[in-house]
Amino acid sequence: MEDGTKYIVISNPNSVRGCNIDQMIIVDDYRWEIYNQQWQVIDEIKFRMLKSCVPDEFQIQEYEW
Numbered sequence: 001m002e003d004g005t006k007y008i009v010i011s012n013p014n015s016v017r018g019c020n021i022d023q024m025i026i027v028d029d030y031r032w033e034i035y036n037q038q039w040q041v042i043d044e045i046k047f048r049m050l051k052s053c054v055p056d057e058f059q060i061q062e063y064e065w
């Protein structure tokens with residue numbers, strides 16, 4: 001993005017090690033099985049968001065497709 005924002009698709013918890021993450025956008029269908037299938041990645045990202053500058057209510061966004 002023009003403001004320096006980077007969007008990265010993450011499917012492996014090791015890919016976020018050493019990174020600081022401000023916001024997580026989760027996209028899934030109406031069943032929301034991503035929480036069962038990718039719980040390790042989601043937990044690792046949540047841990048990386050402890051120093052986020054984004055207000056708590058906007059740190060995790062969920063979208064259905």
